Amino acid sequence: MIQCKDLVKIYKVDDEHEVMALQGLDLDVQKGELMGIIGSSGSGKSTLLNMLGGLDRPTAGKCVVDGKDLLRLQPKELVSYKLESVGFVWQNNARNIIPYLTAIENVELPMLLKGRHKRERAKELLELVGMGHRFHNKLTMLSGGEQQRVAIAISLANDPNLLLADEPTGSVDSKTADVILGVFRELNRSLHKTIVIVSHDTELTKKLDRVVAIRDGKTSSEILRKSYYEAEEHLLNEKEMKAEETHVELAVIDRAGRIQIPRDYLDSIELGESNKLRVELEDGKIMLVNPKSS
């Protein structure tokens, strides 16, 4: 569904300064996958989401989503891509909904933009996200979690293949966050939507089968669930399970053979300010050694 290779995005700040928000990022997402992208503030998550959603153009690299090459789409094709191929759920509900309209009117709006008026479909979608009892409530009358569920229904209005969610659980408590994640799981299972959830919250790694971590605008590692079914069983018995017990984290090697090493690993071998490591191959293992030790 998504193939990004060496994706670069440079923002021009002023005549003299540029920011390289994506620095050759690689990302592959399969059709029908529900996955997460995590990274700290400034790592490039929103930039990546904007590229995937066609809201901004990459500077260089390759980015193909749902068979469409986003670097080559004509302006008119980009408009229909945004309206038909992809649905957005934002953390900030002001971007998702129109507060003075009812839930059902909000879901109908994207369909009207496409020249369709389908009240029945809007009802079905609200029922799907567990908001069937709130069709005619104004959005200001709903809680944050309920507004997010309406936002998910809105994102589905034009039946996109891909849903992009930016911190969808960032503004709600952990119980509501689990309900919202449950809605995404259900959409993934029943409608086979491909769903990408972006968050700065490392807790997300425990809850999904695959999470890609980005750092400084590049893919740094992938956190994969060891065994989905085994882990589900454990989770039922033990709520406070650490991600390491259910998931394995793999570093991502780019095409030039580079990997990103977490700062705390470098600190633990007391590298200090030095940027040099000895790389050794020993018994089929690649070792990174502080040249000052031994």
Ligand SMILES: Nc1ncnc2c1ncn2[C@@H]1O[C@H](COP(=O)(O)OP(=O)(O)OP(=O)(O)O)[C@@H](O)[C@H]1O
């Ligand atoms: N429109 C812009 N113009 C200039 N620089 C930008 C622009 N948008 C983002 N940046 C810069 O690009 C880098 C990546 O920003 P981005 O918003 O993608 O990070 P993020 O991981 O989403 O962070 P956060 O979690 O805080 O939203 C940052 O250094 C940011 O300052």
